Amino acid sequence: xxxxxxxxxxxxxxxxxxxxxxxxxxxxxxxxxxxxxxxxxxxxxxxxxxxxxxxxxxxxxxxxxxxxxxxxxxxxxxxxxxxxxxxxxxxxxxxxxxxxxxxxxxxxxxxxxxxxxxxxxxxxxxxxxxxxxxxxxxxxxxxxxxxxxxxxxxxxxxxxxxxxxxxxxxxxxxxxxxxxxxxxxxxxxxxxxxxx
Numbered sequence: 303x304x305x306x307x308x309x310x311x312x313x314x315x316x317x318x319x320x321x322x323x324x325x326x327x328x329x330x331x332x333x334x335x336x337x338x339x340x341x342x343x344x345x346x347x348x349x350x351x352x353x354x355x356x357x358x359x360x361x362x363x364x365x366x367x368x369x370x371x372x373x374x375x376x377x378x379x380x381x382x383x384x385x386x387x388x389x390x391x392x393x394x395x396x397x398x399x400x401x402x403x404x405x406x407x408x409x410x411x412x413x414x415x416x417x418x419x420x421x422x423x424x425x426x427x428x429x430x431x432x433x434x435x436x437x438x439x440x441x442x443x444x445x446x447x448x449x450x451x452x453x454x455x456x457x458x459x460x461x462x463x464x465x466x467x468x469x470x471x472x473x474x475x476x477x478x479x480x481x482x483x484x485x486x487x488x489x490x491x492x493x494x495x496x497x498x
Contacts, residue, residue, distance in 0.1 A: 303340065312338065348382035348490040349425040351418075364405050371399045372411040376418065379429040382490040392436045393443065396460040397453045401467075412464055416471035423473075423480035424489030430468065437461050 304327075308314075311332035318328040325346060329338040343360075345351040351373060354360020364370040369377070378384070378392045395410065402409040419426035440457045443449035449457070473481075480489075 307338065345377060345380075346491065347380060347493045348428060349380040349422065350491075351376050351380060365407070370405055370411070371395060371407075371409060372405060372414050375410055376415060379415075379432050380425060381432065382428050382493075384432050384435060386439065389432075389436050389439045392432070393440050393449070393457055396436070396440075396457040397449075399460075401460045401463040410460070410464075412467045415464065416467045419468055420471045420473045420477055423477045426468065426473075426477070427485070427489055430465070433461055433465055433468075 304314075307329045312329035313332065315328035315330060315337070318326060325342055325344070327340045327342075329340070331337065343353055343355050345353070353362050353369070353373070356363075361370065361373060364373075368374070375392060375395050378388045378395075381388055399408050399410045401412050403411065403413045405411050405414070415429075419429055437458065440449060440454060440461070444451065444454040
């Protein structure tokens with residue numbers, strides 16, 4: 303990957319290497335048009351999403367082209383300060399995919415999501431808050447005629463299934479311990495500002 307991007311003229315961001323070591327590399331387009339942000343084994347923004355070290359046996363093996371719909375929605379739900387662009391992405395995912403108990407094309411695996419959130423109070427707190435925002439915006443888009451009534455119903459049904467699964471999943475001892483501090487203690491990782 304490094305060889306390919308260098309051959310295409312991309313420049314490695316040395317500051318990112320100093321800050322993130324072997325967890326992440328950022329490559330800048332030769333004309334400064336955009337950047338390619340590469341994470342290794344896990345996505346680390348407000349919260350961590352692990353993909354595994356083995357590309358043939360980890361979560362990256364679930365889809366030949368991209369990360370799974372489950373991981374795509376987790377990538378959005380982990381954002382501590384979510385914006386409307388990311389909310390629209392979640393609405394689109396919920397409109398396009400089914401909530402399921404397994405992985406697959408067009409499926410969002412609630413079992414995987416709820417297991418992760420049952421282990422991490424902070425991630426769970428932000429995900430729940432973001433789900434509420436998605437529900438609010440989806441209804442707003444429906445009222446404004448931007449979201450077809452059938453798709454709105456599917457999105458709200460997906461939110462309901464996901465929310466109830468999160469609430470019903472037993473939480474780990476670590477989750478329980480961390481919940482005692484609640485929002486009195488910082489529960490997210492700071493994310494450096496980058497233009498997107």
